[in-house]
Amino acid sequence: MPYIKKGEVADDPYVRLGGDEPVPTDVPAIVSLEWLLAQAPQSLDSRNVPLGVALPNDKAESLLEPYLPRLSLVALDFPIYRDGRAFTQARRLREAYGFTGEIRASGDVLRDQFLFMVRSGFDAFEVRKDHDAKAFAKALREFSGFYQPSLARDGGFRFRFSPPFSTASKEGESDG
């Protein structure tokens, strides 16, 4: 499955773990929410490779609050294309909790959602189809402007953002 980061197909540095596999201490890993919640947040301080968590879309992002400073990634799930709960989770992680690590879209991730995802705060994508991954940059250029702001970096309310995808979006920010 192609992985997109900084706008381009890349190698995924993380291993994704199931429920009860041991968590490696030498490679970046994405753990389950259950595993994470079973750890005391401070106990993660000693870990010196990146740690991510997979948050199911029916769990509140507030559960992650004490762990967020120690997490480098949150993977959000689209069990089916039409199930848009993760858009809200991503947006709240960025805006309510100020999370600056990677927010990764996984599951039924298709080309026609890329724009919405980037604008909601996602900056990495596990894409289901190869040709969708190839079309990533093109999909982000389909509109030259949007009406509504979405990320808190902007001061006043402006509906008419022009061009939304400056180079800043490659740093995991969007909308300007």
Added chain:
Amino acid sequence: MYVYDEFDRTFIAERAEQFRDQVARRLSGELTEDEFKPLRLMNGVYLQLHAYMLRVAIPYGTLSSTQLRKIAEVGRVYDKGYGHFTTRQNIQFNWIKLSDMPDVLESLAEAGLHAIQTSGNCIRNITTDQWAGVAPDEIEDPRFWAEVLRQWSSLHPEFTFLPRKFKIAIAATPHDRAAIKVHDIGLRLVRNDAGEVGFEVLVGGGLGRSPFLGKFLRDFVPREHLISYLEAILRTYNAHGRRDNIYKARIKILVHEIGVEKLKADVEKEWERIRDGYLKLDDAFLADIRSRFVYPEYEPLEDAPEELKRALAADARFATWHANSVARHREPGYGIVTVSLKPIGKPPGDATSGQLDALADLADTYSAGEIRVGHEQNLALPHVRQKDLYALWRKLDAAGLATPNVNLISDMITCPGLDYCSLANARSIPIATAIAERFADLDKARSVGRLHVNISGCINACGHHHVGHIGILGVEKNDREFYQITLGGKADEDARFGDLLGPAIPYDEVTDTIERIVNRYLDLRQSESELFIDTVKRLGVEPFKEALHAVH
């Protein structure tokens, strides 16, 4: 009229281009039908019984004559020469080929028209009073706010894959012509004690198989906080609305299950966090949108000019139409003309391309080039000089657009039903035409007075049967078409759902039964000024039951 600028035009042109690419990917097989479905729905494309249907938005019910001509052209070139106006300020075309859709959208975009979010699980076309901006008693023009919300909701990054569709309506007058109590969110413009403008917010209204009236969420949201407050509601709904069962996915069910108090607590908490952030509307932004609404330059005129008085005295048919179809305008010397799309014997809400062209011309001559669409599936010419009414009437009459039956029994709201719709249990249009023909004598209809008959071909309630003074709902019994009848529903500020009259009746008996109900009312009413709905309110459905029993 809101005048599009370069940004708006680019946006809808790019949207049409994007859809062209999506259709190409569907036709090449790159997209499966399952993957394509949400994309086409967000562009107003439904799959129906015979063909694809395209639903085009008429934002807040306002059209320019140029746009109306464009709609006529689409009907002529790509459909069978007509279109169908719906109850939510949209127009539907029933016979457009999928492969033509991109061209249709591109062509519509040239006139500033689009089908963005007219379907799908997203925020739908924002609707409001068809008399917005000209009604004498409004707080301010609600179209301004509908435009703010159109911009906010178009391709919203977070709220485009909601549990279910989401409908918002705005009213700005004490009398609600936008049916805000049966919307997911109903907004009423109000002024607080300090004279500031804001919104009263209702949530969780809707019809369909589980009808609910909107519940009171907040009595006053200051206008600068409108967007943040709506985002707080939508965010709560997106996170918590049910996704396991589409019949339980509307926000009305969430409200019903967790209670409005719990919803309110969640919304207020989220609102507190975001209200003073970047969603706060600043005056410069509001002024910018306001400046792009242009109003006609009204002439200083007097009410009831001589020309009008003479014509009323001389021509009884004109006088009848005038009494029925012309409403008071906020400017002296002007009137608001409702154009009935319910000629006897034709499907309610249908208009031919020829009629639309004729109306566009009449709008240019008599109504500052503007046309309105209301939720009762009629059109309106909003700025007609009273001294021109007679000349206008003669031309409307010649085009078959002057049936003086506005608000009478033949002015029915009707869904497409089994004639077009794949979800239907029963026909609606032939029921409507049969009832209209029974009351074709408009003198009789007038003696009955104001009476709203609403017809849906199935429980989805597209014809708003719950809120009809008389509601007719198609159901299926042993493979036959049956109809349930309710009495006493209302869609306005005193909205309520009708009460069931009794067991469902077969197709052949509907018209007779409706006539008996009406006759019963004529017997029961206390005076000629007691409306049908008030008689039902006073007596309940009980005394009407015999109208049903007479057939058994």
